[in-house]
Amino acid sequence: MRYDSDIVLASVGDKLSKLRYQSTGIPDNDITKEFALENYFTTKLAYGYKVPHVFHEEKPMVYDYDPRLTNAVFLHQITKQFQRLGDVTQIELPFSWYDWSDLSVLNGYIELPPSDKPGCDYVCRRSLRKTDTAQLQKKIDKLHALQNGGSFSIEDDGVEDSEDAAEKESMPKISPRALSPRRARVRNSREAKNCAKYCKTDKSPNQPGFRIFRQLFKGKPNLKTVHGRSFLYSEAPSPNSIVLVTKKGNLQINVKSNDQLDNKQDHNMVNSGFVQELVRDRSADINILEIYHDLLETLPISKPNELNFKYKVDLTHDDFTFNAPEYLDTHTPNTRYEKAFQDSLHFSLQNRDEVLKKYLNEAMLARGTGVNGGHFDSRFFNDGKYSDEERQAVLTRLLRTWFALTSNAGLLSWVSHGALLAHEFNAVGFPWDDDLDIQMPFKHFARLAELYNSSIIVEDPEYGLGRFYLDTTNSITHRSKGNGLNRIDGRFIDTNTGFFIDVTALGVSPISLPTRYVEQYKTLPKKKDLEIENWDPNVILDDYYTWLTTEEELQLSKDDAVFAERMKKLKELRSAKPSGLTKANTLQERFDINTRLRVYNCRNEHSYVLEELSPLRLSYQDKVKVYLPNSAPTLLEREYKKQPKLTGDFRGYFFLPAIRNWVGFKTVLDSVDFSVFQDLNTAEEVDMVAMLDNDEVFNAYRRTYDASLLHEKESKIISDSAYSEEEKDRLLTELMMGRHFDPIFKDPFQSKLEALALEDTDVKPLIDTEKEKMKEQLKIEYAKTVDYTFGDSNMQLSHDFNKVSRTLKDDLYDYKFNGYQPDLDAKIVQLQKQIDSVSGKGDAMSKEDKEAVAKWQQEIMTLHQKKTKAEEEALAAEAAQNNEAEAKPDADSAGASPIEE
Template structure:
């Protein structure tokens, strides 16, 4: 090197130091990109000029390696988007729009996690794991489905949960090349701290996000559950990719073992990895993929049940890359372009879902402000349906075949022997009862411990469900706590971790016939959601039965395990609540004691037996086990006790008489004994819930008041540490509000709120927003900002529904409101996958850039000012949002609530009168 000029020698030394710092992860990704542009461009031109003169091969080789290192690290760590733009997009822009294109070289073939992060692979054959970015998966699958060789629409598509669910954290285990892990690691109550530290040291980041700080506690000691470890081979085994306990750099798409059975007596983070392993190795595939297509009918593709190969293992990825390798890198994985072409293909058109059981009126239900149900929607004859399906057994679809089997099983099984269908991990350690809000198969960590993250995922869940219903013409309405949350601001309560919806029994059966065990995938131009429709095995039982199956179906997020509970209402023989005594007494004389209507789902002398008669029959029958006999006896004892305590007006009548009475009274129930009258439900009223079309019952205040203590007032309301702030139109944690009020002047540079929180003046609201921006709680600020249109929409909806206009005037105004303003409502939360990628990009920046906090606070203050202006415009009746319709809603209907003015309204004292 002595022949090089001194300035070049110094530059080489500094460059070598910089490269080593890049390799050690100590340099800002933005500085790395600068290095690529500045150092590579200027330095290599200069140095190679000297090399051409001095022919020093050692220097040339060294510089080549430096150049390669810079290339590898230049584009993979953080988005090139400017910090200000990234923060604005992360917090205050919920449009579905990716930061940057997904490319072959910089994304797929660059290792994204683990000890070899940043390393560039030569081909897809070298992939040992990958994050299933939706742009990658959609591009490969839609291109395959459009391929001329796939002309047979009955061909079963390849499937792996790895491609259709979140395995980001699991990939960290798959990336290990030196740390040894075994089955033991996943079946101890919490992770072995020593092994966990080794893993995180090797991968250079935390293995999991939620609850990681708990492992710093001295109380975490190594222990095993002996019951499990004595039978560990029942739960887990080596997968054959290595020699059992050791990892291997040659292993692909495996952490070295398979999980055959789940075990709950562990902490959430352990169960998270148990669940992901179980999904990959054991969980059955869905029957089909149901692909949403905007407002149009979805496309349904049946899945190969014996397949577990992901796109790399099946060869689909190699085929795609070979076909498109010469394409523009930024357009190669343009999944929306592929999807658009796919929708126009003959394959998509032949696989479009058609539901012949629905009327044209039902298919167009979501285009009307009110929708009239029929009493026949709450009846279903399963025996007749079985006969119909058997008659055309040779032409049944896969879904219809399994539906027939389910009906045959359900109708032939007495409700006393129904087993619990849905399972939740309610016994998780150090997780209170929060596990009950998750499906055990898809649990993916303690996400609900982060209120913002859980709301974000729940928002995507309900939005996709409602879009699924609308695209198929299926009818459902908000129920229970979900309906209660809607009343105030068009969203669920922030502390709720699931949703409740109800539907007529007829529509539940249509759902089962066409969609049970389908994986609903969101339109890729709208979001990245993947949700399993799972329907129970005893839906022909319409009474509480043995109490194990109150939920009929679930819409389950496969990335988190969070779900929507779906319950059907139908005629049944259940004893109506005493709250309906007046209705029963008024109509009893006209009903008579004669049995006019009978339950068509029961088989005589088999499933129609009362518990008492069933007990007599099985007591001397050796084909029933002692356990079955004990079960029935327990149920008989409980039934007798419940009967003695019952205050139902139908108490003295037989099950057959009750069914006939309830049929004529048009009183329907779910299996958890929630009763409603037909005219309380119908007609359904169209509204916006979480920014998508949804239905609520006609008399939703009456229904809610039967179940809850609903305050009469729209205003300041407290509930278990939460407060509904009408000025914000949102539920806030009360401790945060106390902090923002700054009454004790704990924050010198904050505003002091003099007035009471339950009666803020307009100027106080401005000060509260300013304090919120100063506080750094950008998640709350973003929620208020991103929900402002939805909550303001709901506020005007309340004004109209409960106002003094005639019913026809109300319906016209509501129709105008929905048709003109609903399309302008942005989602309250960002798509979960987009959020996770943007959050990780921002967190990487925060580690390197010192001025990001001040930049974020500056943007927060700008947002707070926009919220102030919104509040003032709403108060002054000059809000531009209300002017987007053909009428100016600023002046339509007297406002129920006005910010900054004392209000004593009793708006919820009765139902809104929308139909005569």
């Protein structure tokens, strides 16, 4: 067996040595240069794959992560077991996280002999120490050299061997002065004591030397990567099921529990014999798409729910209710995941939300690392340093698989918060966003948790190699903020990076009614006449600690710091005074009022009425079919500052409406001559076309021009007052339905393989040719001769959508020549809404209300004056331009002779 010392084990930062591990023969790349060149601008997958020879007979202890091999092995195994058993529900597969998440950062440690493996002292600190890592690397290199029959010599690697220097570099500074020997002993003793709370040393042959079983404190990315990967490798329970998302529906396969296994790797695909079976049954040269199609033709997979992906879908009050006690009384669990769901409901109903522990944990990173650990799941965190493109590639795959999974199951959800705001601009995620937000009705979320919680969700193999993990909290019946630790109900997590989608359920709760719903509140009977008709079926009637006397509580608080902190938080929350229209009502009365008014909230107390959400409307986000809430603009105005419809700037980016994309400040400044024009809205066609010479601008436009153009026309139809609501629905249904887009980004794993295949190839001529094509596309947009059937060769449209409503190019022209200023218009509309809302109180208006209305009216007058002045200046500039043009001699007659004239 040969070793490749060029493969990196640990991504341990710029200042630290890098530990390398053996490659077991999975090729770094079996994608050809020809394929990579031919598909340079596509997201097509390569399905051909050669199983490395090392797997044909042997069972290597460690091997490189390759999701193509995992897909091929398990697709083949599922088909084979179904042919033998004849029943999908009887299939139960062994599982190891080693096959479903890239844990190769541990391989070098595992390969070392027990006497050389690092123990908990190596990982019980804030960072992997440079000297320790360097010494481990020397041992690995020596092992590799000896196993290959060579000699080994230690060369000076420039690493300082001083333990004190390493401590100074990697440990947090406790004092500006050097620690005394006594204090050093105290600190070392404290670290050793804390270490036992989350790590145990295990130098058995199949372990890396340590087993992380909890995540406790903050650390640098290199350390937290090893912590998370160690937990998955040695301690993490197997998921409840593996769910394959296909066009025909979701295929759910049961997974064997690994709870009783000390060595979780007994269940990996090599030790289970599955890789060898694949080679024997088929061959070493395989086509993954063929294996996938064999499965689709063999297994009965339910068709997608026909109710989903209509243009509009109505929500009902029943969608936002879930009666957990009734569910428990009427359902008998038949599967591992159903039993887990019922266990979580029992837990949720028996515990007050004030005392719940945080369930979903982010990566806790030390300050100064340059990485925001709050946007990564702690278990799947992997270095955390990604480019905008790498991050967006993962997030869009998460989004695509999420909506495929839920629509196949007949479950409704919609994009919200930052993702909804991004859709408002160009239907493409913000380049700086680190996560996505999804909302669901409570009943649909409960069904999602029942079916798929703690499951691996496998991306459709035709489109990608992604695998994601769904994790919903064990307290879903709690619909209020509580202690604030569980504001998110669930996460859909990428298992290789830790990026996730935040999922929140909306339901009725006893929060105080927000003041914006005052008009609805007026329709209810007076408080003294209100009889409760709706009771919360999931309420906890008895206090969690009512059995404690004051003396017992004090004693427990002394003995248990966690208990003391919970009790303190509990009392603070109960003494806090609520705000809102129903702050004086009891909890039961508030729940009843919110039910009557159809007011729903998430656990972070974002509230909505049914009419703001329903009907959901189909659209596209990042070229993925998604649903949007009915009153998206209203919800965005409530949550965010009103954005201008044209050029915007945020977080180091400009939004360029002419190409409908966010572009970095520096890129714009380097590409645009601001001495010619100061406002990007006034840029001419030739200026915007020239900007496509910049690689960042070119790639942004190339990936998104079709979907963002569709969104532009969609938005203009919605806002066009010339159409009735019925006409808008008819036009939008035709425009949006029946479309299909390939993924917006390449699969992240294959993208790296293609980059390797082309690392010695000059691709500039290829890029330059494509840039010219994109320039022609942009010119077509300016000429308003766009083909709206892009990507759908068989699609036929009844309308010429070039002639339907305006375009952003029209807005740009008006902005330049007619003084059109959408930010002023939007502000006027917003102020008028505020006036109407307060004036609606009539005689009940207070002195403060009247003063506010007068102030807003004055602001509107000022804005109208600004708008008029801008329009006059634009007209004057246009007149001056016309006069200048008339004063110039005609180009054809300037040089004509008197005889010709």
